Amino acid sequence: MGIDETSPVSRGFVGRRRSPAQAERVPPGQYVTSDFPVLSAGPTPHTPLEQWSFALQHGTERIAEWSWPQFQGLKQTRVTADIHCVTKWSKLDTHWEGVTIDTLLEAAGLAAAPTSYVMAYSDGGYTTNLPMADLLKGRALVATKFDDTPLAPAHGGPARLVVPHLYFWKSAKWVRGLSFITQDKPGFWESLGYHMRGDPWKEQRYAGD
């Protein structure tokens, strides 16, 4: 829903103006919350850490796989970012810690990603597609901590993808791996009418936006 010149005025609606400083940080159609709402399609999986691993996959080939202790041994990066959910809430200055996708590729011995797209996949069957370009240069991490504490299962723990510059459904909860794909194809929400890329600043909420 881009800005539409013909929007009718809702009689008596005033709304809550944001400060100019805040307005610059909040994409169109979003509102700021200090809470941390949850959006998921099904029950929260509870995978024990002993059974957890994270993998990079290309077709049937497993390029790399890390157990929980191995994953903790990779270089950890802290990120402070604003996050934006397609259900309209935004949360400013959230603190995450985890492993960047750049670090994962390096640890897997890859000089570059083998394809231009990935499908992130999660416990519970969730998937979401992403262009590789949105994951590199420190723009994305596999986070295991939020606010310096282990990520809670309801928020995607033990590990979730965090791609703060895209709508938050792209930040797959309970993520277990990235599968390199040659052609972009829709993941879970993308095949149910949501946008393939999901840039909040372009308000790419739904297919066709």
Place this chain on the structure above:
Amino acid sequence: MRDEAPHARSLVLTVDGWQGHEAGQHVDVRLTAADGYQAQRSYSISSAPRASQLELLVDCVPDGEVSPYLTGEARAGDRFELRGPIGGYFVWTPKYGRPLLLIAGGSGIAPLASILAVRAVAARGLPTQVLYSARTPQDVLFKERLEDWRRDDPALAVSLTLTRSAPAGWTGYRRRIDAAMLREVALETSDKPIAFVCGPTTMVEAAADALVSVGYPAERIRTERFGPSGEST
């Protein structure tokens, strides 16, 4: 519009060109202030699908920006923008055929009411259990239509649980939804029922976890969560 409780209101909207929806879907509402400022929120559709008309259930969030306007200031004849219908997973059609378990917390009854309205027309006799958690008797929304549907169809059962206060002589549940309650009311898992759970985050988390613990496979539990993660019903 119709008041459903002191804090909740049904908006009956006429929408030119609206083609109907699938039970369970929601819409985005966009309000525009006189100076062009805009605010958007999502609301579930509570009515049965039909052309040109739909109903939304709006629960007032006391410190909210949009819901106090929609439940207070807005009146018949006002105009605002809608986008939708949206959502393709938390939906139900009679084609699914499976017995239904519908679990609601507070205003989470809205999309389930749409499902029940479709069921009443197109799937009467389908074994269906509703479990509805509300804080007080006044917070039980759509009481009349739930009662009407139940009276018209012995295959539909409705159980209520009141988490904060109950009237004298109340014989229903008086606690939050838990595994013990689900063991009593949930449908036999051997019949492969499909469960829809909608309500505040904490309630949905607890109910969905409890469903898994009583043997419902995750792929047959569909959830819709709303509101802050700390709220409880």
